[in-house]
Structure formats: structure tokens, C-alpha cells
Amino acid sequence: MSGHLADDGRADPATEVFVAHRSLLFTVAYEMLGSAADAEDVVQETWLRWAGVDLGAVRDRRAYLVRITTRQALSRLRTLGRRKESYIGPWLPEPLLTAPDVAEDIELADSLSMAMLLVMETLTPTERAVFVLRDVFGLGYDEIAEAVGKNPAAVRQIAHRARAHVAARRPRGTVSANETRDALDAFQRAAETGDLQGLLDILSPEVVLLGDGGGVAQAVQQPVVGAGKVARLLAAGLGRISAASLRPAHVNAHPALVLRLNGTIDTVVAVRIDNGLITGLYAVRNPEKLSRMRQETTLRR
Structure with missing residues (x-):
């Protein structure tokens, strides 16, 4: 990402907003893809689209950025699916070295475990996007609907179906x-x-x-x-x-x-x-x- 500098040498507002949310956007993309390399590409694509946006017209910047990232990740998830079909042997998510403090956010940590990412692999791309945005990041159904191109009622049904699917397959009980x-x-x-x-x-x-x-x-x-x-x-x-x-x-x-x-x-x-x-x-x-x-x-x- 090459940022733009204002006349006083500081990053311009669009760059500052993006940098402030970069870790969140990477996390969303990684949760959807299980691949850090692909998540980085998605974040880069999000930046390219964000750089051309009129900030004045954006009401909720976090939601807007998450929406761009979700759309990019969804299209990449379909490509990744084709790559996995020709992958030799079992496909596992890309492991990330994480700081111990990530574990303090129990829900986030739970969603990042290898076991849970493999459960999410069994969802359809849209189900995975809805599950991640709703159950991990707590977005509203209206926001998710815009991100995945469905109406809120459909998203509510998809969320219910995905949650039931995950609940049946996730590790039993929380493990300290x-x-x-x-x-x-x-x-x-x-x-x-x-x-x-x-x-x-x-x-x-x-x-x-x-x-x-x-x-x-x-x-x-x-x-x-x-x-x-x-x-x-x-x-x-x-x-x-x-x-x-x-x-x-x-x-x-x-x-x-x-x-x-x-x-x-x-x-x-x-x-x-x-x-x-x-x-x-x-x-x-x-x-x-x-x-x-x-x-x-x-x-x-």
C-alpha cells in the first residue's frame, strides 16, 4: 500500500482510516479464506478500491471497508475452491504466529483455531461470509446483506443455517x-x-x-x-x-x-x-x- 501524504507530511484521511482498520480487514479476510497470502491480496485490493472512494459520502467507514473486503474475499474464495480441488493431499489452513493477547478475546480465538477454520471450510462461500461477519464480528443483518448481495431476511436464514452447521461440527465445549x-x-x-x-x-x-x-x-x-x-x-x-x-x-x-x-x-x-x-x-x-x-x-x- 502506497499512502498519500497531505501538505503537512501526514497521511491523508483515507490512508489514516485504512491503516487504522488494516488488522481488522486482514482478520476478516483470513477467517473467510484460511490463507494469509490470499488475505493479504484481498487487503491490497480493498485498499485500491478504498483509495478512490469519496470519504464525505461514507457514513460508516468500518462497515464500508469490511463490505469491500468481504466482496473481494468472496470472489477469491471461489477461486481458492478450485485450487483446493487440485491440491495434493489434505488442505489445511495457513498457520499464523499470534501474540498471546489474541487468546484473551475468547470468541475471536475460538474462530481462529485450526479445528474451527476446518469446520468453516465445510460451509458454502456465502454461508462462511455470513457466519464470519455475524458470529465473529457482530455485524448487523442489513450490513451483511449489502456485503454479500442478498436481502436481510435471506441473510438471517443463511446465518441460522450456517450456525446450526457449525454447532454440529465444532469442538465440544470450550477448552482452556x-x-x-x-x-x-x-x-x-x-x-x-x-x-x-x-x-x-x-x-x-x-x-x-x-x-x-x-x-x-x-x-x-x-x-x-x-x-x-x-x-x-x-x-x-x-x-x-x-x-x-x-x-x-x-x-x-x-x-x-x-x-x-x-x-x-x-x-x-x-x-x-x-x-x-x-x-x-x-x-x-x-x-x-x-x-x-x-x-x-x-x-x-
């Missing part, structure tokens, strides 16, 4: 950061020592492991289901890794583990926890998806 950390600590200890029983104790019998290598890095091509299979696979793979290379981090506002090999990030492991046990393991290995792990991404509502 401490619970996640305890599960990850146990997982890390078991993984570093190749302790098969230790892994079995923390994994749900129906645990699902998904690996995203994108055809670039080696990863499981199909979901691995069941505690026994997952534990054996992890014990075999992680037993060869030195303890120093597996480290905790805040990923998508939740505790996760980051594996470094020779100082380079190799894998980001996020988890889904239900009733104290790990029910989902998400290992992102595609190097193209690991660039946002080098520095914290600011996310806000």
Missing part, C-alpha cells in the same frame, strides 16, 4: 489454554521419548491426523484415523528428532508445537481437544504455508 497446553506437554514428552503408551494416553480413540505437504514436503496423503495408527506413526517419525527442535508457540491464538530442523521451521502441529483428549492433529509442512510463522500477525475484531 491450560488444558491445551497440558495435552501438548504430554504429547511433546511422549513424542520426544518415543513413548508409545504416553501418546496413546493423550490421544482420543477416534483421533484424526491430517498432514499438509502440498506435494512439496512429505506428508500423509490421507487422514490417519485411530489412536493406535496415529501413535505408531508419530513414535516412528518423532523418535528420530532431537528434543531441542520441538518447541511450543502460539499459533492461531492457541498453544501449538513448532518443529525446527537445522534452525528452519519444518512442521507446525496444531491440535483439537475434546474432553481432555486430542481428537485432531494438524501438521502443516508445506513450506509455502509457513512464512507467517516468522513474526507475529496482529489480528483484531
Whole structure:
């Protein structure tokens, strides 16, 4: 984004407004797309459209910017859908290194988890946009209607349908950061020592492991289901890794583990926890998806 400067050297009002809302717009786009690279492109497209707007005619600047971002993200979501169809192996959202304070906004943190983003993947593009704008960002039905090109009554129905769909698939009950950390600590200890029983104790019998290598890095091509299979696979793979290379981090506002090999990030492991046990393991290995792990991404509502 190249801003415009007023005569006194300060950014002009349009640029100031955009910069003030940039993190919000990125968060909206990322929640809709699960891809930081695509979310950045959407924010850039939003800026290009915003730069040509007559500020005097804009009543609610935040809502107007969110509307542009939503429209751009919706068209990109359809393109992304086609890309995912030809993606090699499971597709996982792009992990973001986040500041610990993002976790303090419980609703935002909940919507950013890998598990929740994968649930949102099962919605249609319009359902996802409506769900994100209504349930995560609290926009009114009228505002959402303008953003998605539907009437408010239709949006209300879509929101109801999307909410029911998500409720049926989301993790059961809220999981505290401490619970996640305890599960990850146990997982890390078991993984570093190749302790098969230790892994079995923390994994749900129906645990699902998904690996995203994108055809670039080696990863499981199909979901691995069941505690026994997952534990054996992890014990075999992680037993060869030195303890120093597996480290905790805040990923998508939740505790996760980051594996470094020779100082380079190799894998980001996020988890889904239900009733104290790990029910989902998400290992992102595609190097193209690991660039946002080098520095914290600011996310806000």
C-alpha cells in the first residue's frame, strides 16, 4: 500500500482510516479464506478500491471497508475452491504466529483455531461470509446483506443455517489454554521419548491426523484415523528428532508445537481437544504455508 501524504507530511484521511482498520480487514479476510497470502491480496485490493472512494459520502467507514473486503474475499474464495480441488493431499489452513493477547478475546480465538477454520471450510462461500461477519464480528443483518448481495431476511436464514452447521461440527465445549497446553506437554514428552503408551494416553480413540505437504514436503496423503495408527506413526517419525527442535508457540491464538530442523521451521502441529483428549492433529509442512510463522500477525475484531 502506497499512502498519500497531505501538505503537512501526514497521511491523508483515507490512508489514516485504512491503516487504522488494516488488522481488522486482514482478520476478516483470513477467517473467510484460511490463507494469509490470499488475505493479504484481498487487503491490497480493498485498499485500491478504498483509495478512490469519496470519504464525505461514507457514513460508516468500518462497515464500508469490511463490505469491500468481504466482496473481494468472496470472489477469491471461489477461486481458492478450485485450487483446493487440485491440491495434493489434505488442505489445511495457513498457520499464523499470534501474540498471546489474541487468546484473551475468547470468541475471536475460538474462530481462529485450526479445528474451527476446518469446520468453516465445510460451509458454502456465502454461508462462511455470513457466519464470519455475524458470529465473529457482530455485524448487523442489513450490513451483511449489502456485503454479500442478498436481502436481510435471506441473510438471517443463511446465518441460522450456517450456525446450526457449525454447532454440529465444532469442538465440544470450550477448552482452556491450560488444558491445551497440558495435552501438548504430554504429547511433546511422549513424542520426544518415543513413548508409545504416553501418546496413546493423550490421544482420543477416534483421533484424526491430517498432514499438509502440498506435494512439496512429505506428508500423509490421507487422514490417519485411530489412536493406535496415529501413535505408531508419530513414535516412528518423532523418535528420530532431537528434543531441542520441538518447541511450543502460539499459533492461531492457541498453544501449538513448532518443529525446527537445522534452525528452519519444518512442521507446525496444531491440535483439537475434546474432553481432555486430542481428537485432531494438524501438521502443516508445506513450506509455502509457513512464512507467517516468522513474526507475529496482529489480528483484531
